[in-house]
Amino acid sequence: MPKTDPVDLTAALVRCPSVTPEEGGALVLLQEVLERAGFTCTRVDRGEVSNLFARWGNRGHARSFGFNGHTDVVPLGNPDDWSMPPFGAEIRDGMLCGRGSTDMKSAVAAFVAAAVDFVQDTPPDGAVILTITGDEEGDAIDGTMALLDWMETQGEQMSVCLVGEPTSPNHMGEMMKIGRRGSMNAWFTVAGKQGHSAYPHRALNPMPAMARLMDRLASHELDTGTDHFDASTLAVVTIDTGNAATNVIPAETRACINIRFNDIHTGEGLSYWLHDEAAKIDAAFGTKTEVKIKVSGEAFLTPPGPLSDLIGRAVATETGVTPELSTSGGTSDARFVKNHCPVVEFGLVGKTMHAVDERVEVAQIEQLKAIYTRILGDYFAQ
Known part of the structure; x- marks a missing residue:
């Protein structure tokens, strides 16, 4: 043949x-x-x-x-x-x-x-x-x-x-x-209270809370790598509010991150960390953050x-x-x-x-x- x-x-x-x-x-x-x-x-x-x-x-x-x-x-x-x-x-x-x-x-x-x-x-x-x-x-x-x-x-x-x-x-x-490496995405929705930008004390601006949360996550060193893996990475891929008005404090803002992680971590462990970080921000700012996570692979x-x-x-x-x-x-x-x-x-x-x-x-x-x-x-x- x-x-x-x-x-x-x-x-x-x-x-x-x-x-x-x-x-x-x-x-x-x-x-x-x-x-x-x-x-x-x-x-x-x-x-x-x-x-x-x-x-x-x-x-x-x-x-x-x-x-x-x-x-x-x-x-x-x-x-x-x-x-x-x-x-x-x-x-x-x-x-x-x-x-x-x-x-x-x-x-x-x-x-x-x-x-x-x-x-x-x-x-x-x-x-x-x-x-x-x-x-x-x-x-x-x-x-x-x-x-x-x-x-x-x-x-x-x-x-x-x-x-x-x-x-x-x-x-x-x-x-x-x-x-x-493992891969996971996490979507954050930070909710505040809409108001006039001239009276910020009457509103609850979700933007500073989101900025602080994204900075904390992006600045955190997950690890320094292992024998067979490079260091894990976390990237902020989008922050979206959709607010075109300059005199309005928005009611909510959204963001997404992607994590590529080595065998030090699991999707479950990183998910717990993300929820915990969001909770700390809410406690500091008075906001309410919803977190949705999808682990594509360990x-x-x-x-x-x-x-x-x-x-x-x-x-x-x-x-x-x-x-x-x-x-x-x-x-x-x-x-x-x-x-x-x-x-x-x-x-x-x-x-x-x-x-x-x-x-x-x-x-x-x-x-x-x-x-x-x-x-x-x-x-x-x-």
């Missing part, structure tokens, strides 16, 4: 207009490719989100290697800003162009191609499992979480998992992710060991570069997978992800398939 070309498969996926939560034909295409190679495929759709589970080998094997990825992409922005068709998958000067080419249809194509060829060339003593979602770029509620919920009910288990997100800042093989770490060693050796062999072990960047679906099994992320250079004229080097797609193939071979040879 001819080898599976990851570049052709990437191009076919890019031509699928799968802007979250649209499936766009991407999972239908992948299911056809995988089923022809003997994978058992199941659509695990939930809500408006399309997901695909694929397994080669018998359920209940003592060991199984998993890949996780997504085929949904972010919106285009202004289509007129693109210099080529966003879903055209044109190849120019050795670059495959189009939305999702970097994040992360190339990696999905690479691990699908690697898995298909591997199980046909050297059928392993174990299972190969692919979990592919259409909701990573969205709310991420009905994507990988739905797949993992379904796997639990079906008795499906990955021993380890590799997430194919772009991980290298500048050149191929530079970095893998062995963990991620910080996690897959300690350096067998899985990171396995991936690092394969990357070094294929690229000549030993990848740095990192926990930098935003969130990914690894934050859900880590509750199921040990997980590491490795993928392409991410310079153009989410950008206009998103593109990837064709040679990197082929190299990524070779890395994933070597990882599979080394894992099942152990």
Whole structure:
């Protein structure tokens, strides 16, 4: 059987207009490719989100290697800003162009191609499992979480998992992710009493209270970092009052912060701190503050060991570069997978992800398939 070309498969996926939560034909295409190679495929759709589970080998094997990825992409922005068709998958000067080419249809194509060829060339003593979602770029509620919920009910288990997100800042093989910071948002509404600005004693101005609260939060040092994580950060991202009148003290004002936290903290602990800080401000100013919090993911770490060693050796062999072990960047679906099994992320250079004229080097797609193939071979040879 001819080898599976990851570049052709990437191009076919890019031509699928799968802007979250649209499936766009991407999972239908992948299911056809995988089923022809003997994978058992199941659509695990939930809500408006399309997901695909694929397994080669018998359920209940003592060991199984998993890949996780997504085929949904972010919106285009202004289509007129693109210099080529966003879903055209044109190849120019050795670059495959189009939305999702970097994040992360190339990696999905690479691990699908690697898995298909591997199980046909050297059928392993174990299972190969692919979990592919259409909701990573969205709310991420009905994507990988739905797949993992379904796997639990079906008795499906990955021993380890590799997430194919772009991980290298500048050149191929530079970095893998062995963990991620936690992320949370908090919205504050400080209520006072509206009044005339000439008679401030008759009003209760929420603005000074909000200013003091935001300053206290932004000035606080959460920590100085850990062995594998940088210091946690807190950013005030907006303060909104919407008061256009210069002679009116507003009744309320609103603000939002974002916290990226390391494994010293938990979302619950930080939530308690935020509520406590708001209460102190209310006690000082006489205001009433409502706090709403959403924790997008907890910080996690897959300690350096067998899985990171396995991936690092394969990357070094294929690229000549030993990848740095990192926990930098935003969130990914690894934050859900880590509750199921040990997980590491490795993928392409991410310079153009989410950008206009998103593109990837064709040679990197082929190299990524070779890395994933070597990882599979080394894992099942152990």
